[in-house]
Amino acid sequence: MYAPYPENMMESIKKVEATRAARMATEPRRLTAEEKDDLLAKFHPDYNSDSFAEIKVGPNKGQKAPIELANMLHSTSRLMTDNVDLSKIDYDVDVLVIGGGGAGSSCAIEAHNGRCKRHDRYQAPYW
Structure with missing residues (x-):
């Protein structure tokens, strides 16, 4: 018999199937604006200030950019x-x-x- 999922996932799938009816009968609580902001700040890279650096040169000087882009802009030219x-x-x-x-x-x-x-x-x- 073909199993659509790997064997190591089957225990988790059985738990999901066992609780499906109860979960379908409830409406999930909506997050407040503050809770959404907290969630984004914890997990979304665009909301993590540590993943941004200030651009030090050029027309965008003083603006924030992803660290990788800022590093590339500040690097020695390959020309x-x-x-x-x-x-x-x-x-x-x-x-x-x-x-x-x-x-x-x-x-x-x-x-x-x-x-x-x-x-x-x-x-x-x-x-």
Whole structure:
């Protein structure tokens, strides 16, 4: 006989099945706004101040960002500065889309539909 769950989960599943009728007959108590805030502060990374750092340079100086992003912004550039002329702009665009997955593609399409000035470095074939 095929068991849909691994054997080590079956004891827990049996407990859930045994208490299902009682749980279905009750309405769970709704959390208050304060309880929700406490729960988010304990478990959600966006509400944990220890997971953010202050940006120390650039136009967003003084703002908070996830530690990983702040570390990347503060790190040494990986550009080969010998070959880069920062006094000359190669591409002047309204929107910079990094990544061509679902979100990046959707953003690029919406920018195009909004008539943003763009440079199609790697233009998708359906544009």
